[in-house]
Amino acid sequence: MSTTVFAMLAALLYLGATGLHLIHVFQRRQRVTRGVAILGGLALLCHCAVAVQSVGGQGGLSLGFYTISALMFLAINLLCVLLMVRRPLQNLLIILFPLSAMSVLISTFAPETAAITTDxxxxxxxxxxxxxxxxxxxxxxxxxxxxxxxxxxxxxxxxxxxxxxxxxxxxxxxxxxxxxxxxxxxxxxxxxxxxxxxxxxxxxxxxxxxxxxxxxxxxxxxxxxxxxxxxxxxxxxxxxxxxxxxxxxxxxxxxxxxxxxxxxxxx
Structure with a gap:
């Protein structure tokens, strides 16, 4: 599957998870629900595919201004999910998921601005x-x-x-x-x-x-x-x-x- 498809899927899943989580927040639910977890998990998998193909493609590392954003937000989201096991950080997802949707789209559709680093x-x-x-x-x-x-x-x-x-x-x-x-x-x-x-x-x-x-x-x-x-x-x-x-x-x-x-x- 191409990077473009993964990016579009990741963005849609992130936005869907954000909307569902907002509804549950207003309903004063204290934990991340199964629906948000499933949408967010699928979004992270697609995001990971985008980051691997955008940053780690062409036989080296591409760490340009646009492509690095996907890797950054992937790391941020994974850390947030890991920390949520012990701390109630789920409200941060309302901020992180829409920004992550934007990052995967920018990483995919913006031009490359840096040389590929191979060594x-x-x-x-x-x-x-x-x-x-x-x-x-x-x-x-x-x-x-x-x-x-x-x-x-x-x-x-x-x-x-x-x-x-x-x-x-x-x-x-x-x-x-x-x-x-x-x-x-x-x-x-x-x-x-x-x-x-x-x-x-x-x-x-x-x-x-x-x-x-x-x-x-x-x-x-x-x-x-x-x-x-x-x-x-x-x-x-x-x-x-x-x-x-x-x-x-x-x-x-x-x-x-x-x-x-x-x-x-x-x-």
């Missing part, structure tokens, strides 16, 4: 893999922080209906946020260290902005974790620093790739 040493694979895992975890943390911000606002203004009714208690929401941040910072640390070790020059002209912004994101996340465990930072402070760090990380990865591949045409 990657193990150290560089470690850097790429840890970077993807860090981005996935910190994306989940950013989405979780948005829910924490909305919930905290509602509670501060004594609104007891709406989002407050469908989310776990704020204390648990914040605990899940900091668990995601801690795991994300750990993987980001591995990515940074492996980059310094295995990349020829991490501060080369083509990488300096990416490296600087990544280090800024790491610093913001690390300060937030320190402030939480040592000074008790939470709620709005946690949300602001999480989103600021995530914005820096987004600019580091996608901003640098956008400039290099779409503006300067240097894949």
């Amino acid at each position: 990657l040493p193990g150290g560089l694979l470690l850097h790429i893999g840890s970077s993807i895992l860090a981005y996935a975890l910190l994306t989940l943390a950013a989405a979780q922080s948005a829910l924490v911000a909305a919930q905290d606002y509602q509670l501060r203004h004594r609104h007891t209906r709406g989002i407050v009714q469908i989310l776990p208690p704020l204390q648990l929401m914040e605990k899940m946020l900091f668990e995601l941040l801690a795991a994300g910072v750990l993987m980001l640390t591995v990515a940074i260290i492996s980059g310094f070790i295995f990349l020829d020059d991490i501060f080369a002209q083509s990488l300096v902005h990416k490296t600087t912004l990544t280090l800024l994101a790491w610093a913001l996340f690390t300060v937030l974790l320190w402030g939480h465990y040592k000074l008790g930072w939470r709620s709005q402070t946690a949300v602001r620093l999480t989103l600021a760090g995530f914005a820096a990380l987004m600019l580091a990865f996608f901003g640098s790739k956008l400039v290099l591949e779409l503006v300067l045409h240097r894949g």
